[in-house]
Amino acid sequence: MMTKVTGSPFLNVREQLFSLHLSVRRELGIIARVAIIFSRRGLDIASFSLEEAGQKEFSRITLRFHGNSAQLDSVCRDLVKLVDVERLTVDEWNESDISSQFDYGQRALT
Amino acid sequence: MTLRSGAEILIKELELLGVTHIFGYPGGAAINIFDALYDSPIKLILARHEQGATHMADGYARASGKIGVVLVTSGPGALNTVTGLLTAKMDSVPLLVISGQTNSGNLGKDAFQEADVFGVTLPLVKHSRLILSVDDIAPSVRRAYQIATSLRPGPVLLDLPKDISATKIDYEPSSPAKEDAAVAAELSPQQILACQKIASLIMASQRPLLLVGHGAMISGASPEVARLAETLQSPVTNTLLGKGGFPEQHPLSLGMLGMHGNAYANYATTRCDLILSIGSRFDDRINGCNERFCSLAKKLHIDIDPGEIGRVVQPDAAVCADAKVALGEILRHIGPLPTAEWLRELREYRESHPLRCDSAYSAAGTPAVGLPVRAAQVLQSMYEAAPREAVVTTDVGQHQMWAAQFMLTKAPRTWLSSGGAGTMGFGLPAAIGVQFARPEATVIAVVGDGGFQMVQAELATAAIHRLPIKILIIDNQCLGMVRQWQELFYHNRLSSVLLEGNPDFLALGAAYGIKGFYIEQQDQMQAMLQEALAYDAGPCLIHARVISEDNVWPMIPAGRSAEDIVLSPPAVALPMPTGST
Numbered sequence: 001m002m003t004k005v006t007g008s009p010f011l012n013v014r015e016q017l018f019s020l021h022l023s024v025r026r027e028l029g030i031i032a033r034v035a036i037i038f039s040r041r042g043l044d045i046a047s048f049s050l051e052e053a054g055q056k057e058f059s060r061i062t063l064r065f066h067g068n069s070a071q072l073d074s075v076c077r078d079l080v081k082l083v084d085v086e087r088l089t090v091d092e093w094n095e096s097d098i099s100s101q102f103d104y105g106q107r108a109l110t
Numbered sequence: 111m112t113l114r115s116g117a118e119i120l121i122k123e124l125e126l127l128g129v130t131h132i133f134g135y136p137g138g139a140a141i142n143i144f145d146a147l148y149d150s151p152i153k154l155i156l157a158r159h160e161q162g163a164t165h166m167a168d169g170y171a172r173a174s175g176k177i178g179v180v181l182v183t184s185g186p187g188a189l190n191t192v193t194g195l196l197t198a199k200m201d202s203v204p205l206l207v208i209s210g211q212t213n214s215g216n217l218g219k220d221a222f223q224e225a226d227v228f229g230v231t232l233p234l235v236k237h238s239r240l241i242l243s244v245d246d247i248a249p250s251v252r253r254a255y256q257i258a259t260s261l262r263p264g265p266v267l268l269d270l271p272k273d274i275s276a277t278k279i280d281y282e283p284s285s286p287a288k289e290d291a292a293v294a295a296e297l298s299p300q301q302i303l304a305c306q307k308i309a310s311l312i313m314a315s316q317r318p319l320l321l322v323g324h325g326a327m328i329s330g331a332s333p334e335v336a337r338l339a340e341t342l343q344s345p346v347t348n349t350l351l352g353k354g355g356f357p358e359q360h361p362l363s364l365g366m367l368g369m370h371g372n373a374y375a376n377y378a379t380t381r382c383d384l385i386l387s388i389g390s391r392f393d394d395r396i397n398g399c400n401e402r403f404c405s406l407a408k409k410l411h412i413d414i415d416p417g418e419i420g421r422v423v424q425p426d427a428a429v430c431a432d433a434k435v436a437l438g439e440i441l442r443h444i445g446p447l448p449t450a451e452w453l454r455e456l457r458e459y460r461e462s463h464p465l466r467c468d469s470a471y472s473a474a475g476t477p478a479v480g481l482p483v484r485a486a487q488v489l490q491s492m493y494e495a496a497p498r499e500a501v502v503t504t505d506v507g508q509h510q511m512w513a514a515q516f517m518l519t520k521a522p523r524t525w526l527s528s529g530g531a532g533t534m535g536f537g538l539p540a541a542i543g544v545q546f547a548r549p550e551a552t553v554i555a556v557v558g559d560g561g562f563q564m565v566q567a568e569l570a571t572a573a574i575h576r577l578p579i580k581i582l583i584i585d586n587q588c589l590g591m592v593r594q595w596q597e598l599f600y601h602n603r604l605s606s607v608l609l610e611g612n613p614d615f616l617a618l619g620a621a622y623g624i625k626g627f628y629i630e631q632q633d634q635m636q637a638m639l640q641e642a643l644a645y646d647a648g649p650c651l652i653h654a655r656v657i658s659e660d661n662v663w664p665m666i667p668a669g670r671s672a673e674d675i676v677l678s679p680p681a682v683a684l685p686m687p688t689g690s691t
Contacts, residue, residue, distance in 0.1 A: 028240055029228060036233050077417040083237045083257060 017046070018072050019091040022061040023053065025084040034061060034085075037078045043067055058086065112282060116244040117142035117275040120208070121150045122283050123251040129179050131155060131170060131546050133163040137183020139223060140210030142275040144181075155546065155575070158567035160187050162539040164194025164207065165565070169543030171203050172526045173501060173551075175330075177259055178543065180207040185223030188230075188269070193533055195234040195265045200530025201351060202328060204263035206254055214242055214271040227269050236264030244277040252286050262415040263328060297431060297439055304429035305436055308386070308410050309443035311427055315384035315408070317452040318344040321367070321396075324351035324529070325389015325413060326433050327522045332356065334437035335388060341441070343449045345456055347375040349390050350514055353525040358518035359498075364456065365465075365518065367672075368396045370511040373463040373664050376672035378456055379404050386410040389433045392422040393530070394668070398689060402671035412436050463677065465515055466663075481632045485509055485584045485656040488635060490516040492554065492582060495639045499524055500552040501544050505537040505561030508590035511662045513556045524551075535564035538581060542568060545577040552580070552643065559585040559612055566618065569649070573622045578646040583615055586658045594661045598684050619651035630655040 024030050031050060038045050048063045065075075072090065080088050092100045114122070120143060124132070133155045136144045147154050157163035160182045167178030178198075182188050188209035198205040212221040228240045237257045239250050247270070254266040297305065312318060326335055335356050339346045346356045347367045358365050367375035379385065385407045390396065392411075397403040400422065411418075411425040412433050419428045429436050467486035489512050502517055503526040504510040510527055519525040526544065528536040541555035562583055572579055593607040616626035625645055627638045629652065642652045664677045668689025676684065 028242075029232065029238075032229065032232055040233060074421075077421060081415075081417050 015066055015068055017064060017066055017093040019062060019064050019093065020076075020079070021089045021091070022063075022079065022085055023087040024059050024061055024082075025086065026052075026057055026059045027084045030059070030082075030084050031061075033082050034063070034079065037075050038065060041071065041074060043071060043075065111280050113278040114281040115142060115146065115276055115278050116247050116270070117146040119244070119247045119279075119281050120251060120270065120275065121146040121152065122281075123248050123286075124179065125150060125152060126283060126286055127177075127251070127255050129177070132179045132181050133157055133166040133170070133543065134181035135160050135163055135183070135187060137185075137187045137210060137223065139184035139212055139272045140181060140187070140208075140275075141183075142272060143208070143210060143270070147181075154181070155542075155571065157539070158570050159565070160190030161193050161535070162542075162565050162568040162571065164191045164205070165197065165533075165536050165539035166543035166546075166568075166571075167205055168194060168198050168203050168536075169503060169526055169540030170547045171198075171205060171543075172201075172540070173523050173544040174547035175328075175523065176547070177204045177206055177255060180205065182207070183210045183223065184212055184227070185225040187223075188227040189225055192231060192234060193531075195231055195267070197528050197531040197533045197536060198265040199234050199236065201528065202263050202324060203265065204258040205265035206258055207265060207267045209267065209269050210275070211240070211269045211271040213273040215273065217271070227267070231267050234265070235267050238267040238269070240269045241271070241274055244274050244279050247274070248281070255286075262325075295435065297435060301429050301431050301436070302439055304427065305431075305439040306443055307427045308412075308429060309440045311384060311408050311410060312342065312386065312440070312444055313447070315447060316449065317381060317383040318342060318447060318449065319378050319382035319385045319404075319407070320344050320346045320356075321385055321387045321390050322346060322348040322352040322355035323388060323390025324349065324355075326352060326355040327389070329389065329414070329433040329435075330522070331388065331434035331437055332522045334434055334441060336360075337441055338437055338444070341444060342447045343453065344447065345378055345449075345453065347371070347378060349393075349396055349529070350527060351525075351529040352390060353514065353519035354522045355388075357520045359520060362453075364460075366514050369398065369666050369668070370515065370662050370664065372460075372465050372515070373675060373677055374456060374460040376664070376666065376675050377459050377463070380406070380672050381455070382407045384408045384410065386412070387423075388412050388437065389414070391415075391418045394689060395529075397422060398666050398669055399671035402673065467512075467516060479631070479633045482657050483629060483632050483635060483654060484660050485586060485654070486512045486516055486660070487632065488582070488584065488629065488639075488654045488656060489513050489556065491635050492556075492639055493517040495636065495643055496554060497552050500554055501526065501541075501548065503527065503537045503540040503544060503553070503555045505557045506532045506534045506591075507558050507560065508586070508594065508660070508662050509556055509558045509584035511591075512584075515662075517556070534558070534561035536561070538562060538565050538572070538579075539568050541579045541581070542572050542575075542577060545572075545579055546575075553578075554580045554582060556582050556584065558590065559583055559587065559609055559615075560589045562615075563609075563612075569619060569622045569624060572649040573624055576648040579649045580642055580652060581619075581649060582652045582654060584654055584656055585612065585615065586656050586660070587612060588658050590658070590660070591662070593658075597661070598680075599667075599686050601683070615651060615653040624648065625650040627652045628655070629653070
């Protein structure tokens with residue numbers, strides 16, 4: 001199965017808030033795997049939550065960070081590469097509203 | 111009912127996956143696994159340091175296309191594989207590192223030789239797993255193999271606590287399903303459309319350039335690359351790791367491009383109207399300055415890793431697919447291009463800007479008696495004397511660049527170098543791994559006096575197995591590439607680059623029973639190299655004492671573009687590069 005990426009759509013470099021929603025396998029170390037993708041780039045995670053999803057082998061992570069579009073693109077490229085990440089969607093915030101939402105890419109099971 | 115220990119299950123699973131060699135080093139937490147190896151047909155190659163073992167497995171994998179397997183103990187043993195993991199991750203090498211771990215009940219208690227290996231290696235692996243149940247061993251090994259070898263290959267680490275490897279359960283071995291090869295065989299309708307778009311852009315080009323990267327070799331796409339180049343009559347350039355993806359001796363080859371690439375290959379990037387990257391990630395050695403890279407060209411990208419497409423260069427068309435399969439589709443839609451004028455322009459530029467290494471011979475063809483040798487001359491002579499399909503491994507630094515420039519590569523998987531990580535000390539252990547993978551091959555380890563001393567203990571590994579590796583030490587008595595930067599950009603303030611106290615390398619080799627050859631004058635060079643190449647009773651050391659002052663040219667200062675290439679020693683000081691290294 002090939003992986004499909006639906007774009008790296010941002011061009012502006014303005015600092016803004018992004019919410020990332022990840023569907024992940026419930027595997028040991030998944031929080032660390034996600035977190036170090038931010039820390040290695042010097043990016044601070046503003047909030048982070050993980051909860052059990054419907055099926056017991058999956059969890060849902062919601063995290064927010066302030067950054068620019070290039071940083072978002074860079075972290076998303078690495079997040080979808082993680083073997084345990086199944087799906088990543090991104091909310092782009094503008095003031096207090098979500099201005100756009102997109103599915104970054106759906107990762108095939110390896 | 112057959113009771114087997116976790117360690118026995120691990121080894122049996124590796125056997126079922128076709129593993130024949132493991133490179134490793136034992137220790138307390140891995141002792142169960144080494145015990146299980148005692149009865150296995152798998153051959154354990156005992157290295158002298160775990161970093162050496164990891165580079166051996168890496169060399170084995172790169173030369174053979176098979177997975178390289180490493181077995182080490184907990185704590186320091188496992189942490190010594192970290193540099194090897196980075197090396198393999200950066201260069202997309204399928205590696206499986208199995209580390210013993212303290213008993214699971216001891217985890218987190220700072221037990222003897224306990225280290226959080228899982229945590230330490232998280233950023234360096236494609237995947238990893240701390241195994242906490244004996245039932246999990248067989249599925250973990252199979253999944254690790256699949257992940258390491260599929261799509262873009264990479265290293266996988268399995269951490270196995272000692273109590274888990276000791277636990278016995280009922281286990282019946284069963285052959286793993288063959289599923290890996292089928293992954294890339296067919297393109298989706300969208301991928302076919304993307305290939306057709308690439309083909310139509312190619313057919314609109316008059317000055318095309320093919321850029322061959324490591325991915326082309328990993329996918330086995332060399333025949334397709336050659337068909338594409340010859341059908342289009344397009345020139346081909348290659349990255350450092352792409353050496354061998356297309357024969358560098360071919361009339362259409364421009365050889366390596368990038369920071370220390372050929373002037374004519376870099377010139378082609380400034381003049382082409384289309385560049386097609388086949389399994390290259392446009393890294394900063396190739397693309398020093400993004401805004402000016404191939405500024406006249408449509409940019410096309412084939413890569414199996416979606417994370418690479420658009421990461422550095424925004425392509426005009428791209429397909430995320432296996433290079434061999436994608437090229438197979440593209441080849442159905444292309445024909446000859448009118449490139450005669452373009453090829454003539456490149457040929458003329460090449461004739462006026464050749465790669466130079468002042469020849470060891472005078473115009474009359476007689477050796478220059480008594481003159482000191484230059485590193486590039488030694489490497490060119492080695493290239494001329496060695497079989498065309500000899501496998502060359504290198505360390506990192508000036509000698510690596512000269513070897514890349516002067517030792518042209520003909521066939522895939524015969525040039526092994528640490529490209530992404532730039533790991534000094536890679537050359538000798540990698541060559542050991544290569545010789546195990548390909549016992550019939552002539553293997554030449556081109557190493558610097560700096561890198562060699564980081565791993566010189568592996569002389570023992572080469573000696574006890576009588577591996578006929580030719581270890582060519584390019585000894586310039588300094589860390590040449592750093593010295594070159596200090597000379598060019600730091601007012602020649604030579605800080606910590608002189609390797610005073612180098613040993614007598616031949617005496618060192620002799621201490622391991624290794625045959626030695628010494629070169630310090632031009633007229634000795636040819637005969638010595640030929641004698642060394644003919645020696646196959648075991649490893650040999652060729653100590654080439656070369657002049658220290660040479661610099662690698664051409665050079666594109668870091669962060670600059672191909673237009674800024676410096677072809678020969680500059681008369682005035684160069685500005686400080688904007689790029690990092």
